[in-house]
Amino acid sequence: MLLLGDAAHAIVPFFGQGINCGFEDCSCLLELLDRHGADWARLFREFEQARKINTDAIADMAVENFVEMRDRVADPKFLFRKMVELALEEKFPRLFVPKYAMVTFHRIPYVTAMQRGAVQERILAELCASIEQIEDLDWNKAERMVRSELTPLELAA
Ligand SMILES: Cc1cc2nc3c(=O)[nH]c(=O)nc-3n(C[C@H](O)[C@H](O)[C@H](O)COP(=O)(O)OP(=O)(O)OC[C@H]3O[C@@H](n4cnc5c(N)ncnc54)[C@H](O)[C@@H]3O)c2cc1C
Structure with a gap:
């Protein structure tokens, strides 16, 4: 059965x-x-x-x-991180895809979305640790981290 x-x-x-x-x-x-x-x-x-x-x-x-949803969606730090997350997705569309998008909009296995999501959280935490506006984002560091820690995804059109 x-x-x-x-x-x-x-x-x-x-x-x-x-x-x-x-x-x-x-x-x-x-x-x-x-x-x-x-x-x-x-x-x-x-x-x-x-x-x-x-x-x-x-x-x-x-x-x-x-x-x-319960604890974080009204937190300005969380909202700032979401903004940086979207900027990274725009810049590295096959490498950095937010976990929500991986789960909801692509045919990426859940376990892959979870594992990549954890790596991306770590990258975001480090990039956002000492800045408060997106203009201050260190894009060289971002590119180094994204390219060394994430492999390109095969995304269906
Ligand atoms: C309030 C609510 C909101 C949800 N919102 C979402 C959402 O937004 N998006 C989403 O993806 N999922 C959502 N879900 C979950 C989604 O509805 C379920 O995951 C999905 O319906 C599961 O489908 P199923 O066929 O496995 O089980 P079910 O839909 O539960 O079907 C099982 C069927 O088996 C029948 N049955 C039970 N026992 C027997 C028996 N002994 N003999 C014969 N038939 C039997 C039942 O009557 C039922 O028709 C929501 C669920 C709830 C309750």
Whole structure:
């Protein structure tokens, strides 16, 4: 027996990903069926390997998003960081993609979005540590960090 969707991984609703997560289960299952046919034992095993890390990741990110929305969206420092984040995305569109965009607007696996999101948070924290306006952003340092810590993403058009 194979569980899909909320039956396998109900999550808190704060990333708005519940149904998409179930659809991803379906497309993963279809790909495995194309590859292995009705070899159910193998198919179920590979399905779990492919999906568990990703559904665990979105479960964690959905909780983090709740905390962010509850505690941080009125904080000027947080809003400034969001501004810098968007400027970095504009400058390095295939390298620096905000976590929210990776999850919501691209077909990037949740676990990849979570891991890259953590790296980007660290870069943002360092770049924003001693500035209060975007004009003071050290673009040379930003480019060095982004290019050395992030690999280019394959983004579907
Ligand atoms: C208030 C709310 C807001 C949400 N907002 C969003 C959102 O903005 N974006 C988003 O992506 N997701 C959202 N979700 C989550 C999304 O609705 C779920 O992730 C999605 O519906 C799960 O689909 P599913 O098919 O796995 O499960 P379900 O939709 O729960 O379907 C399971 C079905 O199984 C049936 N069933 C149960 N037991 C039996 C049985 N014994 N025999 C036969 N049938 C049975 C149920 O009646 C139901 O029809 C929200 C959920 C809630 C509750």
